[in-house]
Amino acid sequence: MHGYQLRAAFEESIGGTWPLNIGQVYTTLSRLERDGLVRPLAKSEEGQRPYEITDAGRADLAAWFTTPIGRTDRPRDELAIKLALALTTPGVDVPAVVQAQRSATMRTLQEYTRLKARADQPADLAWRLVLDAMLFQAEAEVRWLDHCEASLVRYSPPPLRVPQAAQETATEASRR
Amino acid sequence: MSILELHDVHRVHGSGPTAVHALRGVSLTVEEGELVAVMGPSGSGKSTLLNLAGGLDRPTKGEVVVDGTVLGGCSRRALAALRRRRIGYVFQDLNLLAALTAAENVALPLELDGARLHQTRRAALAALAEVDLDGYGQRFPDELSGGQQQRVAIARALIGERRLVLADEPTGALDSQTGDAVLRLLRSKVDAGAAGVLVTHEARHAGWADRVVFLRDGVIVDTSGPLDQPDALLAPPGGGR
Numbered sequence: 001m002h003g004y005q006l007r008a009a010f011e012e013s014i015g016g017t018w019p020l021n022i023g024q025v026y027t028t029l030s031r032l033e034r035d036g037l038v039r040p041l042a043k044s045e046e047g048q049r050p051y052e053i054t055d056a057g058r059a060d061l062a063a064w065f066t067t068p069i070g071r072t073d074r075p076r077d078e079l080a081i082k083l084a085l086a087l088t089t090p091g092v093d094v095p096a097v098v099q100a101q102r103s104a105t106m107r108t109l110q111e112y113t114r115l116k117a118r119a120d121q122p123a124d125l126a127w128r129l130v131l132d133a134m135l136f137q138a139e140a141e142v143r144w145l146d147h148c149e150a151s152l153v154r155y156s157p158p159p160l161r162v163p164q165a166a167q168e169t170a171t172e173a174s175r176r
Numbered sequence: 177m178s179i180l181e182l183h184d185v186h187r188v189h190g191s192g193p194t195a196v197h198a199l200r201g202v203s204l205t206v207e208e209g210e211l212v213a214v215m216g217p218s219g220s221g222k223s224t225l226l227n228l229a230g231g232l233d234r235p236t237k238g239e240v241v242v243d244g245t246v247l248g249g250c251s252r253r254a255l256a257a258l259r260r261r262r263i264g265y266v267f268q269d270l271n272l273l274a275a276l277t278a279a280e281n282v283a284l285p286l287e288l289d290g291a292r293l294h295q296t297r298r299a300a301l302a303a304l305a306e307v308d309l310d311g312y313g314q315r316f317p318d319e320l321s322g323g324q325q326q327r328v329a330i331a332r333a334l335i336g337e338r339r340l341v342l343a344d345e346p347t348g349a350l351d352s353q354t355g356d357a358v359l360r361l362l363r364s365k366v367d368a369g370a371a372g373v374l375v376t377h378e379a380r381h382a383g384w385a386d387r388v389v390f391l392r393d394g395v396i397v398d399t400s401g402p403l404d405q406p407d408a409l410l411a412p413p414g415g416g417r
Contacts, residue, residue: 099390099397099398102390102398103388103390103398103399103400104400105379106215106379106382106383106388106400107388107400107401109379109380109382109383110382110383110384110385110386110388110400110401112383113380113383113384117360117363117384135380135383136380138379138383139378139379139380139383142379143379146217146377149217150217
């Protein structure tokens with residue numbers, strides 16, 4: 001397959017939830033070629049260069065499928081960090097932060113569900129499972145936010161322990 | 177056209193210092209073809225809201241209108257008739273009668289309403305077919321799986337000319353696949369011209385709704401939706417690739 005075919009095949013299986021830049025596809029192909037995982041074939045008449053997977057590439061792919069993805073390989077959770085900071089920053093309405101996020105995440109969930117309602121053919125299974133992954137993630141986030149809210153109700157903030165050196169900067173920031 | 181309207185509805189249980197304000201001034205309109213989910217922690221007033229909407233309870237203050245009828249102005253008898261004819265209920269505990277077959281359970285609201293037996297029977301079998309339970313009419317509830325029982329309950333809730341469907345955690349303890357099927361069914365019934373209110377604490381179920389209202393201590397604190405056209409979602413962020 002050449003680059004454009006690869007992109008089309010990829011997007012077909014995940015239903016356009018992750019649009020690929022063709023430049024990205026070619027950079028990835030050249031990296032794979034460098035590592036000996038794919039090899040270029042002769043150019044077609046239309047000037048497209050197809051690639052084929054090598055034995056090393058097949059082994060690598062098989063290993064990828066059989067190795068679970070570690071939690072630490074994923075980007076840090078900005079929302080968790082935001083809430084932690086909101087809780088320790090004076091003057092932030094934390095329940096409001098929680099509700100604003102819940103409402104936004106709920107909306108995302110509604111939108112995914114609507115897409116899912118339309119993907120009803122057996123042929124759509126791959127795409128439906130990708131949608132389900134996003135649905136379950138959004139659901140988990142809402143549940144976590146519910147949990148945060150319930151914890152906040154029982155929470156009384158301890159006196160602030162601000163390191164002496166940081167004290168001045170913090171007061172300055174809160175004045176702004 | 178709006179099927180359900182709540183106007184500044186209050187509900188106080190008890191009186192004096194021990195009075196509990198279950199709802200404090202809730203206003204909500206649900207249109208034909210619209211499914212609204214109500215989310216909130218226990219004690220936020222979700223079930224009270226549903227009971228008021230279904231005429232199972234009366235507000236302390238405010239007005240409930242179902243399909244053009246002001247419930248507060250109804251006699252007991254008129255209210256009971258409206259509940260039987262216009263409102264369908266799907267509750268967590270399904271309330272299927274164990275001594276009746278699936279078809280008899282589904283036909284019950286029509287029979288209570290005095291319809292002829294052969295009519296109710298035909299309507300019940302059609303309603304069961306609609307929820308993919310063709311040929312299950314003669315089975316008793318304990319001969320059906322949880323998901324099938326739930327679908328019987330939905331068929332019963334939707335039999336006849338029901339305009340308003342009220343569901344309280346309708347997926348109970350069903351697994352996620354079966355639960356999805358129940359919600360999909362509820363969604364399609366609403367799309368076909370009913371109005372629905374779904375009380376749930378499961379975000380993935382609320383995801384089927386057009387609007388989600390968040391209830392806290394008897395007050396609607398936020399609403400998510402209505403949604404954009406779904407195609408807008410598939411456009412890449414920023415508009416270009």
